[in-house]
Amino acid sequence: MDGLAVSPTDLRDALLSVFGYTDYKSDLQRQATEEVAKATQDVFISMPTGAGKSICYMLPGCVGKGTTVVISPLLALIQDQMEILKKVNVPAVSINSTLSDKERKEIEKKMQLPAGPAYKFLYLTPEQCATDRTRRLLGGLAKSRFLRAIVIDEAHCISEWGHDFRGDYLKLGKLRDFCPQVPFVALTATAAKVVSDDLLNRLKMTKAAVFKKPVFRENLFYEVVQKMEDMTEDDWINDLISYIVKIFQKSGEGQKSGIVYCRSRASCENVAEAISQADVSALPYHAGLKEREDTQKLWMEGKVQVICATVSFGMGIDNPHVRFVVHWNMPKAIEAYYQEAGRAGRDGKPSWARLYASADDRSQLTWLIRKDLDEREAKGKTVNRKGATDRLDTMIKYCLSTKCLHGFIAAHFGDAAPLCKKNCGVCFHGKVKLAANKPKVLHQFKPPGTFKHSYTAGGGVASGWWAGASTSSGAGGEFQRGAQDRVLLDHPGFTRASNLPICSDLPTQPPVKCAAKKKRNSTMPAAGTFKPVGGLAVPQKNLPLTGPGTSSTGPGTSSTGPGTSSTGPGTSLTGPGTSSTGRGTSSTLSLKRKGTTQAPATTTTTTMKQQKLPMVAINTLPATRFAPAALVCRTPSIDVLGQKKKSELHDGSKASRRNSDDSTSGSGEESSVKFTTDLCALTDLCSSKEPEDRPYRSRPQQLDWTRFFSSKASKPGGLVTPDEGDGVPLPLGKKPWIRDEREFWKGDDAEDEDRAGGGGTSGMIAEEFAKRKRATSDANSPRPPKVCRVPSGCELQNPTSTRIPKLSLASRMKCLDDLEKAYAVSDRGTARQKAVTMEDETFRKCQTSQKYTLTVSGMVKKLLQSGKKDEPIDVED
Numbered sequence: 018m019d020g021l022a023v024s025p026t027d028l029r030d031a032l033l034s035v036f037g038y039t040d041y042k043s044d045l046q047r048q049a050t051e052e053v054a055k056a057t058q059d060v061f062i063s064m065p066t067g068a069g070k071s072i073c074y075m076l077p078g079c080v081g082k083g084t085t086v087v088i089s090p091l092l093a094l095i096q097d098q099m100e101i102l103k104k105v106n107v108p109a110v111s112i113n114s115t116l117s118d119k120e121r122k123e124i125e126k127k128m129q130l131p132a133g134p135a136y137k138f139l140y141l142t143p144e145q146c147a148t149d150r151t152r153r154l155l156g157g158l159a160k161s162r163f164l165r166a167i168v169i170d171e172a173h174c175i176s177e178w179g180h181d182f183r184g185d186y187l188k189l190g191k192l193r194d195f196c197p198q199v200p201f202v203a204l205t206a207t208a209a210k211v212v213s214d215d216l217l218n219r220l221k222m223t224k225a226a227v228f229k230k231p232v233f234r235e236n237l238f239y240e241v242v243q244k245m246e247d248m249t250e251d252d253w254i255n256d257l258i259s260y261i262v263k264i265f266q267k268s269g270e271g272q273k274s275g276i277v278y279c280r281s282r283a284s285c286e287n288v289a290e291a292i293s294q295a296d297v298s299a300l301p302y303h304a305g306l307k308e309r310e311d312t313q314k315l316w317m318e319g320k321v322q323v324i325c326a327t328v329s330f331g332m333g334i335d336n337p338h339v340r341f342v343v344h345w346n347m348p349k350a351i352e353a354y355y356q357e358a359g360r361a362g363r364d365g366k367p368s369w370a371r372l373y374a375s376a377d378d379r380s381q382l383t384w385l386i387r388k389d390l391d392e393r394e395a396k397g398k399t400v401n402r403k404g405a406t407d408r409l410d411t412m413i414k415y416c417l418s419t420k421c422l423h424g425f426i427a428a429h430f431g432d433a434a435p436l437c438k439k440n441c442g443v444c445f446h447g448k449v450k451l452a453a454n455k456p457k458v459l460h461q462f463k464p465p466g467t468f469k470h471s472y473t474a475g476g477g478v479a480s481g482w483w484a485g486a487s488t489s490s491g492a493g494g495e496f497q498r499g500a501q502d503r504v505l506l507d508h509p510g511f512t513r514a515s516n517l518p519i520c521s522d523l524p525t526q527p528p529v530k531c532a533a534k535k536k537r538n539s540t541m542p543a544a545g546t547f548k549p550v551g552g553l554a555v556p557q558k559n560l561p562l563t564g565p566g567t568s569s570t571g572p573g574t575s576s577t578g579p580g581t582s583s584t585g586p587g588t589s590l591t592g593p594g595t596s597s598t599g600r601g602t603s604s605t606l607s608l609k610r611k612g613t614t615q616a617p618a619t620t621t622t623t624t625m626k627q628q629k630l631p632m633v634a635i636n637t638l639p640a641t642r643f644a645p646a647a648l649v650c651r652t653p654s655i656d657v658l659g660q661k662k663k664s665e666l667h668d669g670s671k672a673s674r675r676n677s678d679d680s681t682s683g684s685g686e687e688s689s690v691k692f693t694t695d696l697c698a699l700t701d702l703c704s705s706k707e708p709e710d711r712p713y714r715s716r717p718q719q720l721d722w723t724r725f726f727s728s729k730a731s732k733p734g735g736l737v738t739p740d741e742g743d744g745v746p747l748p749l750g751k752k753p754w755i756r757d758e759r760e761f762w763k764g765d766d767a768e769d770e771d772r773a774g775g776g777g778t779s780g781m782i783a784e785e786f787a788k789r790k791r792a793t794s795d796a797n798s799p800r801p802p803k804v805c806r807v808p809s810g811c812e813l814q815n816p817t818s819t820r821i822p823k824l825s826l827a828s829r830m831k832c833l834d835d836l837e838k839a840y841a842v843s844d845r846g847t848a849r850q851k852a853v854t855m856e857d858e859t860f861r862k863c864q865t866s867q868k869y870t871l872t873v874s875g876m877v878k879k880l881l882q883s884g885k886k887d888e889p890i891d892v893e894d
């Protein structure tokens with residue numbers, strides 16, 4: 018289009034003068050920007066999260082003539098983008114359903130001024146673009162040659178959502194009829210080939226200039242942590258907190274932020290509360306919280322370090338200081354995971370993405386998706402069960418992958434395997450290779466005379482708790498992570514599959530004291546001592562066959578539950594603690610007591626049955642009874658280990674860290690030394706023991722599996738087949754973006770509980786928890802009382818948090834300190850006293866911990882900003 022083109026020189030000048038960037042972030046960013054600036058043809062830009070795609074259209078749009086229309090999926094995302102433009106004084110506006118008719122008319126008028134539109138950018142949702150009124154407006158702009166380009170941000174949504182619950186996405190191509198010759202620009206970070214082909218077809222962009230960069234995020238460390246079934250939620254919270262603290266310690270000075278994605282609102286609140294108690298400021302964020310915008314602002318400004326959010330806090334969040342993204346639950350699809358994890362490290366510095374996965378995740382997602390599909394089907398809608406099954410299956414495969422996680426993601430999006438340089442949990446800890454067709458012993462444990470259980474793993478094996486997902490990737494060769502994790506699940510104290518070295522030559526090790534965490538309400542006897550037998554950890558006493566955690570009904574943990582059938586080729590898995598043999602390759606884990614003969618290398622279920630031995634899930638054994646000695650001594654650099662503090666070997670968790678150290682030392686990768694050093698520290702952290710008196714609420718982690726896996730769901734080898742789309746179902750019974758776009762997309766949570774309708778999973782879980790709570794309270798083991806730690810010399814006028822139960826004293830002390838610092842700006846002498854008074858007043862006036870925290874941070878901000886720092890501030894402000 019004549020007169021719309023912008024020269025590269027002008028672009029570069031504006032890059033600095035408008036956005037303050039001295040250079041392009043990458044050459045690809047420059048090339049793409051220059052192509053968009055020509056305004057002559059369609060452009061498709063596919064670059065990783067955080068690569069700087071926005072600049073590619075913002076820069077030409079700012080400098081060149083005319084208006085750029087940007088179509089974006091979420092109102093929150095639109096607001097974020099407009100905020101960026103507002104900061105650099107570029108006029109931008111959005112037409113959406115939150116506007117009154119008068120406001121809308123006003124904007125339309127300003128867009129149609131004879132001299133040209135008053136706004137450089139007009140943001141729209143796909144639903145708005147589908148209205149005749151908007152089409153007419155755009156058509157008019159195009160006719161008068163004031164429409165520079167139509168940008169489709171997060172273009173993968175066309176393919177991922179358009180076919181499902183946002184049909185208007187599929188109508189975007191129709192805009193071509195109203196705006197012929199206006200170039201389209203599609204931006205995405207997550208378009209697999211099939212998705213990009215689909216979206217380009219839909220947008221009639223088949224002749225577009227393509228700028229594509231692989232999805233590889235070299236500064237992101239991906240890892241998966243399995244939540245073991247015989248550990249409590251508190252244990253994992255402790256693990257999470259340690260991880261966060263360590264990351265913040267390692268990240269040096271300056272602003273440091275993090276995100277913890279949770280599946281439910283309740284979980285957001287609980288996790289945020291727990292983190293706050295560890296003196297890391299954290300707040301929940303979900304659609305049910307009115308103050309979520311304030312929360313986001315505080316987080317962006319670094320006044321709150323961690324945000325515990327539902328997935329509504331996803332695409333478009335651009336805080337350069339995010340050092341970690343934790344997924345407290347498994348997401349529904351790898352696309353969503355990549356997007357959300359991609360919020361970390363946008364400044365290019367080393368950052369971490371950790372996913373905590375559990376059997377609960379799989380079963381909850383499966384249940385939820387099935388429910389949604391059934392309901393849609395009942396309404397006569399067509400559903401693509403296979404599509405949704407595949408997505409969830411891929412996510413599960415990611416969790417179980419024993420191959421490079423970067424490589425896994427790259428392969429999913431059709432990229433070549435990147436050079437990971439130990440930047441993922443698998444590569445960092447090293448792959449475990451097994452010779453094909455050569456069974457190898459993993460570990461053998463044999464409890465004396467009572468029973469024998471074993472676990473074998475081989476190529477193509479699926480781990481117990483995931484069984485049902487097709488996790489196999491062929492027989493022989495590498496161990497599947499699932500196999501490792503099964504072992505891991507059986508050895509509390511090891512938080513990662515990749516911490517668990519698996520070799521065949523177990524050297525003898527000194528006795529190792531188990532570092533496993535205590536299971537609450539356990540009726541198991543206390544930990545025994547251990548002696549190695551043939552390099553194996555051995556319990557010294559007979560082990561009971563039953564106890565808490567013993568269950569034969571859990572998915573993947575049972576001989577009766579679903580998911581215990583064979584899934585991989587030549588793989589048979591009959592439940593944890595039993596045997597599973599992969600084709601050609603198998604290994605065995607069994608228990609063995611000192612003095613007994615070692616079990617044969619390969620012990621199969623058949624053998625057990627033949628011997629009439631009871632089959633008991635191995636992870637029902639008390640955690641504290643197993644020393645991970647064998648695991649310690651598996652590391653190839655054991656000599657190095659031996660020279661280190663021997664006493665540390667007595668801590669299984671530290672031992673696991675040592676394994677990491679060793680793998681690092683052997684890396685020889687100059688360029689990744691710094692990064693891997695950081696990771697070592699993190700590994701350390703993950704494995705480190707935490708004080709046991711953390712006052713978290715103990716929550717039962719396990720659900721009644723039979724409820725999830727009845728009838729249809731319990732097909733062997735298959736998940737409950739979910740629907741098409743991105744696995745994020747529509748809130749049932751609603752079409753909010755039609756009736757009131759604001760209601761849905763502004764506060765969009767994409768939360769399972771919201772979308773499942775009724776109580777959703779949360780309702781079901783709450784019901785289950787309540788049931789279990791009742792059962793627990795009936796039992797002899799009452800919950801431990803909440804620990805209330807009063808700091809020594811506590812100055813709080815009311816040193817009890819019972820009035821705001823979720824508020825810890827530590828948080829109050831921190832607020833007090835913040836207030837004091839703020840007061841001290843004007844008057845050092847009385848700052849503390851003023852802070853104490855103000856804190857007390859806030860504490861008495863606020864009803865919730867969140868309100869309290871927000872109020873204090875608001876006051877601190879005001880105090881710091883205000884010239885009259887002595888002026889009393891109303892806590893209700």
Ligand SMILES: Nc1ncnc2c1ncn2[C@@H]1O[C@H](COP(=O)(O)OP(=O)(O)OP(=O)(O)O)[C@@H](O)[C@H]1O
Nearest residue numbers: 038040041042066067068069070071072206333335
């Ligand atoms: N030329 C540049 N120099 C320095 N920083 C830049 C440059 N371009 C963009 N950035 C910064 O990079 C970060 C990511 O940019 P942007 O939000 O556009 O990424 P994106 O590719 O759209 O990512 P996502 O797909 O995850 O939303 C932002 O903080 C932005 O300010």
